[in-house]
Amino acid sequence: MTTPPTSFTSPPMPPVERRPIWQPRVTQVILALTIAIYLLQLLTQYLLGVDLPGEMGVKANNLIVQGQLWRLFTPMLLHGSILHIAFNMYALYAIGPGLERYYRRYRYLALYILSGFTGNVLSFLISPQPSLGASTAIFGLLAAEGVFLYQNRRIFGPAARRSLINVITIAAVNLVIGLSPGIDNWGHIGGLIGGALFAWFAGPLFRVEMGLSQPTLVDEHDSGDALRAGLSIGALFAVLAGLKIFLGF
DSSP states (O other), rough: OOOOOEEEEEEEEOTTTTOOOOOHHHHHHHHHHHHHHHHHHHHHHHHHHSOHHHHHHHHHHHHHHTTTTGGGGGGGOSSSSSHHHHHHHHHHHHHHHHHHHHOOOHHHHHHHHHHHHHHHHHHHOOOOBOOOTTHHHHHHHHHHHHHHHHHHHHHHHHHHHHHHHHHHHHHHHHHHHTTSSSHHHHHHHHHHHHHHHHHHHSSSOOOEOSSSSSEEEEEEEHHHHHHHHHHHHHHHHHHHHHHHHHHOO
16 A cells, blocks of 8 residues: 655644644554554564564455454554655654644544544455555545545635645545555545545534634534444444455455
8 A cells, every 4th residue: 555645734723713732642652653563564574584563464355254353453553665654654744633633632543543444444345455554544534634624614714725625636646646556545445435434424513603702613523423423434344344254245
């Protein structure tokens, strides 16, 4: 898998509110964990002659059918080369903090994991080739940013349209790049679908309320919406994976 080499932009700040400095802890933890696992991949290759984390976690259809269901999640933590992880971590570093600022930590983490899962499930359903990489989750973040900008376009004003065009362009360019041999484009598409669905039903949907001193933003989606959306989307893709496992379609 690959991720967009094109430059990213975070969602703009709305004119009605300037939020305090936000530390993107979830993004930082994901970055650190993914890099640490890649270093472990390199270490086991050097010491044992085999990429042990990769062997245990890559998306391999025949092993998933045998019951190794964790392989629908673990590929988002694995990478095949230094260039592969560099592109993915650059993309995460560029787009993640801006989304985490609006989604807040637990909803953002749910978005990331769900997007990686839906991407790996669609790849499992359609592509027979092994695959790995965080791009399933990152394409989900990209889709979520597009939905976020569209749903809140009245608040962000003209900046929303410019950013939305940038998001669509990046997604389109990289889906075309994904047609190249060796790239699991179905995983990218699955991540886009999962991220877009979660963002539409559970992502930040702001309205402006007039406070005593200045307007404030109120999110119409709460933690209950995130829980319901996450469980529903996850269950849908889990059922699709189950049908392939048990019925072999």
